[in-house]
Amino acid sequence: MSTDTAMQPASAALFISVEGLSKRYTQYAPPVFENVSFAIEQGEFVCVIGHSGCGKSTILNVLAGLEEATSGHVIMANREISGPSLDRGVVFQGHALLPWLTVEANIAFAVRSRHPKWTRAQIAEHSLRFIDMVGLKGSEKKKPSELSGGMKQRVGIARAFAVEPKMLLLDEPFGALDALTRGVIQDELLKICEATRQTVFMITHDVDEAILLSNKIMLMSNGPRAQIAEIVVNTLPANRQRETIHHDPQFYRIRNHLVDFLVHRSREFRPADYDNQTQPRLVRPGLDEGAAPIGDSGPLIRAVA
Known part of the structure; x- marks a missing residue:
């Protein structure tokens, strides 16, 4: 059951609204990240890139309801996120499969959580549809020890999609895979997202992967x-x-712009770097960067041309 708290609508056009998010682990240490604000529309595929230690995974865990922010809040579909929910499916860096269960049983376990009143036949039919969707038909009865790394990760993706979440959260899900396997799974993910209009928030260190998959790429200092x-x-x-x-x-x-940020500007960035604003400005794509700011704390949006 969702633990999300009802809120007044923030915006009819927004699906996710992150406002003033900060995370501090101890009172004596500076926050890992602070005053993070952004929005995601339904059906968008958003990638996040930044150096290790900038808090990417922590932000994802806050969106998943697995971790609490020190300040700020996250609103999803007009409800404030305050804990885990089946409305958000997570695929971690590791496959996190139950080793004593088969592929089919691992996915059925998640489906049963979403649909506790379904019959065994309904759960099996639903699970097999997503097994087929990620290209694992014929491997239903295999256990994780019988699968390759790429196949295990496909099971994790199928499991996340099988609960039919409103949002999919991916924490570097392909980082440990070889280039060929990663490419195959990326293609499968694109097909699934196109077919389901899935909203995706994904962490990656791979610039080319971000350009291939995403509508928008968030760059963290x-x-x-x-x-x-x-x-x-x-x-x-x-x-x-x-x-x-x-x-x-x-x-x-686009690639050169992203690499330049990661190599140079990410290390030196301060909010005042953008036109002496206390927060980066929101600049509409297609307009020059002299356009008026939109909101008080929106990040700069660049359409690279």
Whole structure:
């Protein structure tokens, strides 16, 4: 059962609204991140990139309801997140499968939590649909010890999708996989998201992966006191393909912008860096950066051209 608390609607256009989020582990240490604010629309695929220690996974855990922020709050579909919920599916860096259960049973375990009144046949039918969706048909009766690393991660993705969450949270789910397997699963994820209009919040260290998968890329400054420095809008065509994406000149403009931030600007960023504002400004894509700020604490949005 969800532990989310009812709130007044923040905005009819927004699905996720993160406002003034900060996290401090002890009173004597500076916050890992502070005053983090951003919004996600329904159906968006958002990637977060930043150096280790900037609090990316902590923000994801707050969105999942697995960790509490020191200050600020997160509103999802007009309800404040205050604990775990089946409305949010999480895929961790490790597959986190139950080793004594088969592929089918691992997924059925999650489906049963979502639909406790379903019959065994209904649960099995539903589980098999998502097993097929991630390309594991024929491996239903195998246990995790009989699967490759990539196959285990597919089970984790299928399990998260099978509970039909309103939002999918991915914490570097492909980081430990070889390049070929990672590419196959990325393609599967894109197909599923296109078919289901799934909202996704994903952490990655892979710039090319972010450009391939996401609509927007959030760039975090270095911790402590990390912030969302920029939100870069991915202006490549929505139907981009791995085999041809690098032929578009825009790919390299975006990639160079992201790499430049990670190598140089992330280490030196301060909120005042952007036009002496106390917080980065929200700049609409397609307008120059002299446009008026929108809101008091919105991050800078750049359409890289």
